[in-house]
Amino acid sequence: MSHWPDKYVIGLTGNIATGKSVVRKMLEHLGAYSIDADSLANRAMAKGAPAYQPVVDIFGSWILDTGKEIDRKKLGQLVFGAPDALRQLEEIVHPYVGQAIDLLVKRSKHDVIVIEAIKLLEGDLASKCDSIWVANASRSLQLTRLMEKQKLSEADAKQRIQAQGAQKDKIDAANIVINNTGSFEDLWKQVVAGWGEIALDSTDNAATEIVRETKRGDFSVQRGHPRNSEGIAELMTRLGKIKMDAGDVMAAFGEKAFFLLQMDGKLVGLAGWQVENLVTRTTDLYINGDISSDEGLKALVEEIEKASKSLQSEASLLFLNTQFAAEEAVLKNLGYEKRTPRSLGIQAWQEAAEEKPDTESTLFFKQLRIDRVLRPI
Incomplete structure (x- = not known):
């Protein structure tokens, strides 16, 4: 049994750029609550958060940017090239991450939890899990992904890979290995097969819950599933004037979820x-x-908020095109206001807001909860 009563906990690990986050997202689609330990580590080092001052005291104020936040790129260049420095950083940050994970797991209403952590096996977190999953990819794929997705130079990418422990050690410790070397469809099949091996009756309930349908006025809203990829692609192509096919949507499921808006049994809208x-x-x-x-917008936004609150989200950001940004009265009634990223104040919220989609859009913001994890002290 895991460290947390009434929870089945999957510890998900694997070296950098092996696709851990995609696997975690796919487990979310199946009904798990997911925690990204690396993101919590970044939060712990935000200005005013508990690890901020100890990190600055150890590594110096030169790692700060103009806003006095820790520049993670500078810090990364230092610690990934010096094992002792990396160890010092982990000794400061990991206890706070452990506290945050414990809080999130206990607060979650989900039966299955997946914790993604690149250092899962190096600490005591693995012993608190019921099952260890490892994402695996070749070194050449890791290198390509780091250079293409994170825009690292070849030298920096190789440095990051070499700073990791041996991938073989992780595979040897795994209950389930997910080989992320082919298509998203193949990856999805592996994750579903692994999910089927979880010996817990409540996982069936969780998977059923994730595809529920909610009636909202003349509309019904349901959670999208990879099997809906063709319909999603057709609607996005037609209404978004962008070329999408089922394969593109399958790939998108590795990053996001979809709510499908239906009327009289027909797909009339969606939100990603x-x-x-x-x-x-x-x-x-x-x-x-x-x-x-306006009614369709209201139905979709309310479902997103409901799901977000179950995932313990602190804030909701809507990036809306001209058509929906004009619905300012509807959005105001739902508690949203037009904002700029810099006006949000909290580093994690600002960073999320600065990751704007490719299209021109207006940002609308709503805080969903007051009590934040690793809040400033």
Whole structure:
């Protein structure tokens, strides 16, 4: 049994750029509550948070940016090239991350928890888990992903990879290995198969709950599933004037979730959203022009908020195009206000807001909860 009564806890690890986060997101689609330990570590070092001053005291004020926040790129260049420095950093930050994980697990209403942590096996966290999952990829794929997705130079990417422990040691400790070397469809099949091995009756309930349908006025809203990829792609292509196919949508499921808006059994709209680092970001919103966009908008946003609160999200960010940004009265009634990223104050919220989608959009913000994890002291 895991460290937490009545919870089945999956510890998810793997070296850098092996696709841990994609696997974690897929487990969310199946009904798990997910925790990203690395994001919690970044939060612990935010200005005013408990690890901030000890890190500055050890490594010096040169690691601060113009806003007096810790510049994680500078810090990373230092610690990934010096094992002793990395160890010092972990000794400061890891206890706070452990406290935050404990709080989130205890507060979660989900039966299955997945904790993604690159250093899962090096500390005592693995002993608190019921099952160890390891994401695996070749070194050449790791290098390519770091250079393409994180825009690292080849030298920096190799340095990050070399700073990790041996991937073989992680695989040897695994109950389940997920090979992230092929298509998203293949990856999804592996994750579903692994989920099926969880010996817990309540996982069936969790998976059923995740695809529930909610009636809201003339509309029904349900959670999208990879099997809906073709319909989602058709609607996004038609309304968004962008070329999407089922494969593109399957890939998107590795990063976000979808709510599908239906009327009389037909798909008439959707929202693409994600909760990362306890912040909700809604970046895709489409509604047929021949229906009431304000009622459709309200139905989708309310479902996103409901799901976000169950995932313990602290804030909701809506990135809206001209059509929906004009619905300011509807958004105000829902508790949202037009904001700029810098006006949000909290580093994690600002960073999420600065990751704007490619299209021109207006940011609307709503705080979902007052009690924040690793709040400033």
